[in-house]
Amino acid sequence: MRVSILDDEPYAIEVLKDLLQSLNDVEIVGTFTNPYTAMEQLPHLQVDVLFLDIELGERHGIELAEWLHREFEHLEVVFVTAHPEYALDAFEVSVIDYLLKPVKRNRLQKTITKIREKLEMYEKLQEAASQSKELYIYTMGSFRLLDSKGDDVSWRTKKVKELFVYLWHFRDKPVHKAKVIEDLWPEMRADKAISLLHTTVYQLRKTVRAAGVQKNPLKFNNDHYQLMISPESDVTEILKICEQDVIDHASVEKLLNLYDGDYLEEEDFPWVFLEGKRIKKSVQFVLVNFIKDNIEVEENRFIVEKCLEKLLQFDLYNEEYMLMFMKFLISSNQLQQLKTLYRGFKIIYEGDLGMKLPEQIEELYKTQLL
Secondary structure, three states: OEEEEEOOOHHHHHHHHHHHHOOOOOEEEEEEOOHHHHHHHHHHOOOOEEEEEOOOOOOOHHHHHHHHHHHOOOOEEEEEEOOHHHHHHHHHOOOOEEEEOOOOHHHHHHHHHHHHHHHHHHHHHHHHHHHHOOOEEEOEOOOEEEOOOOOEOOOOOHHHHHHHHHHHHOOOOOEEHHHHHHHHOOOOOHHHHHHHHHHHHHHHHHHHHHOOOOOOOEEEEOOEEEEOOOOEEHHHHHHHHHOOOOOOHHHHHHHHHHOOOOEOOOOOOHHHHHHHHHHHHHHHHHHHHHHHHHOOOHHHHHHHHHHHHHHHHHOOOOHHHHHHHHHHHHHOOOHHHHHHHHHHHHHHHHHHHOOOOOHHHHHHHHHHHO
């Protein structure tokens, strides 16, 4: 259980901190004497419960509790105060408990037990929600996130979207905040970049929860961020197909439909280049092997032709792909298409590259003319 304390008396914080640390499974992740500092930091601490003093000078604890309930869907609040007259006001803002100073260990233990039971219930609800509501990500070409209703998620800013894509891109690997800043705000002054990162993280949490995810979508631990959700996506489906031992007609057809543009090519994220290249190479390998195994199989001719077209989309100047396509057209007696393809290759090499066609292509074509 992750706990924070907000009290304008440092001594009171230390006393409560010692009591909490004497209990099992309690981790203190932040203490504050200033409510405005707490409001800035709490969105990044993944707090389960905040022990909050009602008397906070100009910012009353009840007002702050109302703000917390608006901003956090599952953060529990426990009021700690020397003033019993505030009890009714406290429960009107749905705090889970109300402790009078000086706090007794036995009474605190009951509060922690109550919170733990509520958190366990919340986790069960989260699990049920996650089973009934699934997000889906499209990454081939442009990026789209579909919410639990199948609608496109709207992003408050481009950076909120990029941060989500960035953390999802690394899948289950935590990413150090310095690396996040280096990749997303490379030109910005450090203090400004950190402030923007915190704001963007906060907006990302709100956006993903609004999309239908009940659990905390983002973990921050030891200065590392990690996305805690793993939506299905077109690219994960592509990679699953590429990892299959046997690639059949249906798998290749699905692969061709899923590969609707290169990985995030329309997003202009410089950090996706290597992954995009790896995905493309995996798909090329599958398509080339399928073509070689099925080029003479009559019932697979249509899908083989689609594979050849896709390979040339990947690399229009690839001599191997050109030869494979020409041989396929020859084997299926599509001589008119062969002529059209040959002329296209000639224009590409002589017009675009200022080079002669490779000898193998010229020889293969001349052989068919004779």
